[in-house]
Amino acid sequence: MNPEEPSITSTSRRDFLKTTGTVAAASVLAGVNLPSAHAQGSDLIQVALVGCGGRGSGAAVQALSTKGGPIKLVAMGDAFEDRLKASYDNINGTIGQNVAVPQDHKFIGWDAYQKAMDVLKPGDIVILTTPPAFRWVHFTYAISKKLNVFMEKPVTVDGPTSRRMLQLAAEASAKNLKVGVGLMSRHAKNLMELHDRVNNGEIGDVILMRGYRMHDPAGYFESLPKPDTISHLDYQVRRFHSFLWASGGNFSDFYIHHIDHLSWMKNDWPVKAQALGGRHFKTSPEGIPFVDQNFDTYSVEYTFKDGSKFIFDGRCVTNATGIYSSYVHGSKGVAIAARANDMGGPSAIFKGQNLEGQPVWESTDRTNAYQNEWDELVFAIRNNKPYNEVERGVYASVTTSLGRMAAHTGQEMTFQDMLNCDHEFAPGLDKLTKDSPAPLQPGPNGRYPQPQPGVNLKREYA
Numbered sequence: 001m002n003p004e005e006p007s008i009t010s011t012s013r014r015d016f017l018k019t020t021g022t023v024a025a026a027s028v029l030a031g032v033n034l035p036s037a038h039a040q041g042s043d044l045i046q047v048a049l050v051g052c053g054g055r056g057s058g059a060a061v062q063a064l065s066t067k068g069g070p071i072k073l074v075a076m077g078d079a080f081e082d083r084l085k086a087s088y089d090n091i092n093g094t095i096g097q098n099v100a101v102p103q104d105h106k107f108i109g110w111d112a113y114q115k116a117m118d119v120l121k122p123g124d125i126v127i128l129t130t131p132p133a134f135r136w137v138h139f140t141y142a143i144s145k146k147l148n149v150f151m152e153k154p155v156t157v158d159g160p161t162s163r164r165m166l167q168l169a170a171e172a173s174a175k176n177l178k179v180g181v182g183l184m185s186r187h188a189k190n191l192m193e194l195h196d197r198v199n200n201g202e203i204g205d206v207i208l209m210r211g212y213r214m215h216d217p218a219g220y221f222e223s224l225p226k227p228d229t230i231s232h233l234d235y236q237v238r239r240f241h242s243f244l245w246a247s248g249g250n251f252s253d254f255y256i257h258h259i260d261h262l263s264w265m266k267n268d269w270p271v272k273a274q275a276l277g278g279r280h281f282k283t284s285p286e287g288i289p290f291v292d293q294n295f296d297t298y299s300v301e302y303t304f305k306d307g308s309k310f311i312f313d314g315r316c317v318t319n320a321t322g323i324y325s326s327y328v329h330g331s332k333g334v335a336i337a338a339r340a341n342d343m344g345g346p347s348a349i350f351k352g353q354n355l356e357g358q359p360v361w362e363s364t365d366r367t368n369a370y371q372n373e374w375d376e377l378v379f380a381i382r383n384n385k386p387y388n389e390v391e392r393g394v395y396a397s398v399t400t401s402l403g404r405m406a407a408h409t410g411q412e413m414t415f416q417d418m419l420n421c422d423h424e425f426a427p428g429l430d431k432l433t434k435d436s437p438a439p440l441q442p443g444p445n446g447r448y449p450q451p452q453p454g455v456n457l458k459r460e461y462a
């Protein structure tokens with residue numbers, strides 16, 4: 001772990017802010033690194049979308065909204081036809097002038113990712129927004145095709161794929177590819193300014209941080225037994241928040257943003273975690289047991305190497321108090337980091353430990369971090385600036401998996417235990433076909449194996 005690593009993006013961002021809007025300055029910077037297929041800002045950048053769901057459609061619109069040169073969506077790939085069609089209609093309806101995806105560039109199936117990337121040329125961009133289990137498979141292919149990449153978080157959900165992803169990150173940098181990771185808090189200007197202020201000592205030494213994401217069940221958090229009309233594989237991929245192999249469960253999918261941005265405030269990653277959680281209400285209103293692998297409550301105590309703590313609470317329970325925000329306590333003051341949701345401002349600093357009265361500082365920026373992260377990635381591509389967020393994305397993903405696994409096993413664990421854990425949830429995903437067995441098989445009662453703290457100590461499920 002390198003506590004200084006957040007500077008990977010800070011450097012590109014500083015350059016971006018200094019030179020944006022000034023073509024002359026940008027062209028002076030072009031070519032200072034290894035040759036890139038897009039040193040000239042006026043080149044057409046082609047984009048392919050792999051994983052055409054909600055986030056993929058949003059990311060494609062943001063890609064096509066970047067300024068600085070022509071950019072077009074030219075290919076799409078998804079495991080399922082209905083998802084691709086809905087996504088195409090959505091993107092085309094929003095920003096149709098930048099959409100040029102003929103019927104024969106719309107690919108369906110488990111090899112659709114290869115066919116969509118085959119449409120591109122080196123230096124173009126592929127958007128990887130499937131469930132995270134497939135990230136390393138798709139990233140490997142993107143690197144082989146010399147493509148720049150935007151990939152969504154989490155980038156990994158277990159130890160073996162995290163180690164693999166770190167190697168792929170290095171390979172991408174060696175090939176001068178630019179890679180953005182969808183931890184958009186890092187591009188939220190309210191949080192960037194707060195980070196600077198915390199690091200300038202405005203709240204003193206950081207001694208405690210708190211993150212909460214507690215709301216009603218959301219996404220595919222819970223799942224009823226599989227209907228006969230669909231295969232186990234398709235069911236698990238479509239409902240990926242329910243299955244640890246596909247997503248790391250709701251813990252990894254929902255909670256990574258707070259875990260990432262609070263670690264950033266500390267400029268470090270936690271060294272260890274202990275956690276608890278449980279399944280309390282895992283039956284539908286009709287009395288049918290849910291078969292997914294998620295706990296509905298989690299509470300994690302992370303520890304940093306200076307002994308300071310970060311408490312994260314997650315809950316998906318109807319009618320319980322909803323809290324979705326994050327805080328940083330220092331020896332001289334307290335800060336609101338995300339006032340609402342994953343990163344929503346205004347962020348603020350208060351004297352003392354009470355979040356009451358007039359803040360001594362409050363953020364004013366209202367830009368959209370989802371657009372900012374794309375503006376910065378495309379700027380780096382057009383101006384051949386170093387840009388690779390994958391290593392940081394892996395550390396955030398491992399820190400998240402650490403909290404989840406500590407809760408699921410009931411064991412205190414270190415960051416290194418998580419990174420070196422040998423349980424790969426879904427080996428062989430690079431060889432997946434429609435006839436492959438699903439990575440998770442249900443027991444005779446239709447239930448999938450669930451975590452049992454204190455029973456399974458080394459693996460999250462048997």
Ligand SMILES: NC(=O)c1ccc[n+]([C@@H]2O[C@H](COP(=O)([O-])OP(=O)(O)OC[C@H]3O[C@@H](n4cnc5c(N)ncnc54)[C@H](O)[C@@H]3O)[C@@H](O)[C@H]2O)c1
Binds near residue numbers: 112
């Ligand atoms: N940064 C954020 O705020 C944010 C918000 C939402 C989602 N996400 C992330 O984006 C990713 C996708 O989430 P979503 O909400 O868009 O889910 P989604 O189900 O809406 O979209 C996923 C798409 O991927 C497709 N797919 C699944 N496996 C595939 C494969 N092997 N090859 C090709 N296509 C495949 C699915 O059919 C679906 O269309 C997740 O990693 C999620 O955590 C990030």
